[in-house]
Each structure stands twice: as C-alpha cells, then as structure tokens.
Amino acid sequence: MRRDKRGEDEVVVDRVACTAHGVCSVVSNGAIELDEFGYPVPSRLTMGRRDARELVAQCPARALLIARDR
Amino acid sequence: MSLVALLDDAGLTGRGGARFPTSIKLKSALETGADLIVNACDGEIGVHKDALVVAEHLDALQHGADLLARRVQWAAHRGSATERRLRNAGLRVLPVPSRYVASEESALVSLLHGGRARPIMRQAPISTGGKDAQGRRLRPTLVLNAETVWRVSQIERHGAAWFRGYGTAEEPGPRLVTMGGNVDRPGVYDSEAGVPMRDLLEAAGAVDVRGVGISGMSGGWLRGRDAWAATWSDAGLAPYGIPTGTGAVHVLGRSACPVDHLAQIATFAAGESAGQCGPCMFGVPAVASQLERLADGVLPAEEMLDLHHRLGMLPGRGACRFPDGVSRFVASGLRTFSAEVDAHLAGECVLMQERAGATR
Numbered sequence: 236m237r238r239d240k241r242g243e244d245e246v247v248v249d250r251v252a253c254t255a256h257g258v259c260s261v262v263s264n265g266a267i268e269l270d271e272f273g274y275p276v277p278s279r280l281t282m283g284r285r286d287a288r289e290l291v292a293q294c295p296a297r298a299l300l301i302a303r304d305r
Numbered sequence: 306m307s308l309v310a311l312l313d314d315a316g317l318t319g320r321g322g323a324r325f326p327t328s329i330k331l332k333s334a335l336e337t338g339a340d341l342i343v344n345a346c347d348g349e350i351g352v353h354k355d356a357l358v359v360a361e362h363l364d365a366l367q368h369g370a371d372l373l374a375r376r377v378q379w380a381a382h383r384g385s386a387t388e389r390r391l392r393n394a395g396l397r398v399l400p401v402p403s404r405y406v407a408s409e410e411s412a413l414v415s416l417l418h419g420g421r422a423r424p425i426m427r428q429a430p431i432s433t434g435g436k437d438a439q440g441r442r443l444r445p446t447l448v449l450n451a452e453t454v455w456r457v458s459q460i461e462r463h464g465a466a467w468f469r470g471y472g473t474a475e476e477p478g479p480r481l482v483t484m485g486g487n488v489d490r491p492g493v494y495d496s497e498a499g500v501p502m503r504d505l506l507e508a509a510g511a512v513d514v515r516g517v518g519i520s521g522m523s524g525g526w527l528r529g530r531d532a533w534a535a536t537w538s539d540a541g542l543a544p545y546g547i548p549t550g551t552g553a554v555h556v557l558g559r560s561a562c563p564v565d566h567l568a569q570i571a572t573f574a575a576g577e578s579a580g581q582c583g584p585c586m587f588g589v590p591a592v593a594s595q596l597e598r599l600a601d602g603v604l605p606a607e608e609m610l611d612l613h614h615r616l617g618m619l620p621g622r623g624a625c626r627f628p629d630g631v632s633r634f635v636a637s638g639l640r641t642f643s644a645e646v647d648a649h650l651a652g653e654c655v656l657m658q659e660r661a662g663a664t665r
Contacts, residue, residue, distance in 0.1 A: 250623055250624050251424075251426045251582055254583075272583055272587040274583040274584050276618070302428065
C-alpha cells in the first residue's frame with residue numbers, strides 16, 4: 236500500500252452486497268485476505284485515501300464502502 | 306421530568322437481549338420523529354415472555370407505546386396467538402415470518418417499509434433511518450422489545466426508584482425469565498438480576514441438571530454444578546463468557562447428550578441464516594456439518610482445530626449479529642461440555658458410558 240499524504244480512509248465490506256469475487260484481495264496486494272469461502276477478511280481496513288478509492292471502485296459487486304464515521 | 310430523563314434515572318435497558326440504554330434510543334428517536342415498532346415476536350428460541358406481556362399486560366403495554374411515539378406498529382409472528390390478541394385489540398400489526406432473523410431490529414424496519422424481513426447492512430443505527438439494499442429510503446424507526454415498552458409504562462406510573470428497587474445497581478429493574486427444557490414447570494417467571502440461579506431452577510422444578518443453556522442461540526452454556534451456584538445477572542455470568550441476554554434458561558437433563566443437542570441447534574441455525582452474507586451463509590452450515598459428525602462420533606480429532614477456526618471466523622462478519630451469536634453459543638457449548646466432546650471424539654457417547662457405569 237502506498238503512503239498517501241491526503242490522509243487515510245477506512246474501507247468497510249457491505250456483507251450483503253459482497254459476492255466473493257475476490258478482486259479486493261488482488262487489488263490490495265493481499266492486505267485483504269479471503270476466507271475459505273472466498274469472502275474478505277477483515278471486514279474493515281484503514282488505508283491511504285487514494286488506495287481506498289481505487290479499491291472501492293474495483294469491486295465488481297460494489298460491496299466496498301468508505302466508512303462514514305471518519 | 307421528561308421521559309428520557311426518567312428512563313435514564315431508572316436505568317432501563319433493552320429487554321430484547323442487547324441491553325442498550327432505552328433512554329439513549331428514545332432521545333435519538335424523539336429528535337428524528339421516529340416511528341415505533343413494538344417487537345413482540347419472542348424471536349429467540351425458548352423465549353415466551355413477550356407473548357405473556359401481550360396476553361396479561363396489554364393495556365399497560367399500549368400505554369407505554371403511546372408514551373414513546375405517535376405512530377406505532379406491533380410486530381408479531383404471523384399466525385401466533387400474540388398476533389391475534391394484538392389484532393383483536395385493534396392495533397396495527399406487522400405480521401412477521403417466524404424465522405429467527407426476521408425479528409431482528411433492522412429486518413423489522415425493512416419489513417415495515419415493504420422490504421423483506423431480513424437484516425440490513427448499516428453504518429449507522431437503524432433508528433436514525435437510512436436506505437435498504439434496494440436503495441429504498443427508510444424512515445427513522447425505533448424498535449423496542451415488548452417487555453421494554455411494558456417497563457416504560459411501569460416506570461412512568463411507579464417511578465425510577467420503584468424500578469431500581471429490583472435488580473442490582475448495575476442491572477436494575479424487574480425482568481422476565483423464560484424457563485424451559487428439562488423442568489417440571491416451564492414458563493415465564495418474574496425475576497431480577499442478582500437472584501441466585503438456584504431460585505430460578507427450583508421454582509421451575511429442575512432436578513436432574515447436566516447443563517443450562519442461557520439466552521438461546523445468542524447465549525451460551527453452564528455446567529449443572531455451576532448453574533446451581535451462579536448468580537442470575539450479566540456480572541454473575543460474565544466469568545462463563547455469556548450474557549443473560551433474552552432471559553431464556555434451558556435446562557439440559559442428565560439423560561440428554563449435549564453434543565447431540567449442540568449439533569441439532571447448529572443445524573437449525575444453518576437453516577435460519579437469511580442467506581445474505583457469505584460468512585454466515587456458508588460458515589454456519591459448515592460448523593453444523595462438523596458438529597453433526599462429532600455427534601455421530603465420526604469427526605477426526607484433528608478437525609476440531611478447523612471447527613474452532615470456523616467459529617472464530619463468524620463474529621463481526623454479517624449484517625446482523627446472528628453469526629456472532631451462533632459462534633458464541635457453539636464455542637461455549639464445546640468448552641462447557643469438553644468431557645462429553647472428548648467422548649464423542651473417541652467414538653463414544655457419555656450417555657452410554659454413564660449407563661454402562663450405572664449398571665456395572
């Protein structure tokens with residue numbers, strides 16, 4: 236993950252929307268792992284703002300969100 | 306004094322199991338003009354207290370609801386006696402499918418807004434409103450358990466000091482407990498935090514106690530000897546890692562195999578998942594299938610590690626807390642009944658060992 240001067244965001248998984256494509260694990264270089272059924276672990280992850288936006292944009296199920304409480 | 310301040314003084318917390326301060330929920334609801342859903346579903350297995358509140362205290366219950374909101378819906382399982390009672394009283398009933406997660410807070414809000422009775426993924430409390438998966442706007446909605454609403458009406462009538470005359474300083478107020486399982490007199494009992502569990506067990510006529518399950522699928526287990534000695538409160542049960550939760554006490558008799566029981570409940574739980582969130586949809590059935598094999602005495606001991614790993618992967622990974630509850634329930638059972646589990650890993654069952662011992 237790159238350092239990002241623009242600060243950090245927390246990415247959360249929308250558990251209902253997630254359909255285990257696994258793209259997040261690849262895009263995050265393994266910072267997000269997949270469980271035995273292909274679903275992401277952990278459920279929330281803090282990262283640089285740019286990486287966070289990219290990760291959210293890449294999810295084919297649109298199941299990643301930027302946490303509202305930050 | 307405002308109702309919020311009164312409930313805060315009384316220290317009323319949600320009787321549906323989550324123990325969240327009712328005053329805080331109400332304050333937020335008043336600010337947003339939230340509607341109220343009175344949850345009388347008794348959704349947890351082994352819980353029958355809301356049915357009793359509706360059957361015996363409906364006037365007080367309605368009074369409580371009127372104090373809390375202008376627009377009230379009454380949630381009850383479709384086809385239940387509780388639903389009939391509420392309809393006969395002319396109340397606006399929200400009929401709920403009798404599935405475990407259907408009466409979860411956000412599932413009820415979804416159902417009220419024309420959606421399915423399934424939990425909603427949310428980033429803020431559902432009481433503040435929001436959107437469902439289809440993008441439908443949800444009005445701010447306060448969901449309170451029927452016993453909680455009844456307590457509100459009692460507190461308004463008798464005062465915070467009366468309420469605090471029951472229970473402990475940390476867990477004040479009277480509370481209903483549903484006793485079931487291997488007891489002579491199953492049913493709903495008036496109780497409070499701080500009483501010896503022995504009193505509850507004796508009142509219900511429990512004799513032959515192998516173990517005691519607390520709060521259905523969202524709770525956990527005590528061994529018989531611990532149950533006779535424990536204090537009925539969250540503090541009293543904390544050493545065992547379980548909450549009093551929904552106030553259900555299920556007595557497992559000496560003639561019952563706890564491993565079989567755990568497998569049965571886990572299999573039931575697997576069928577009750579809403580099937581929305583992968584970790585729950587696949588994780589709970591995987592746990593259940595391992596428990597079934599354990600019950601049958603054919604689970605290799607090395608698979609226990611997988612089972613515990615799977616249990617550890619359930620919490621915090623669903624839209625609702627159902628997988629968290631199942632995980633705690635099963636893990637607590639495996640811990641509490643480790644001797645019985647070991648027997649099953651050796652391909653035997655304690656029941657047979659005990660029977661053989663008795664006839665020897």
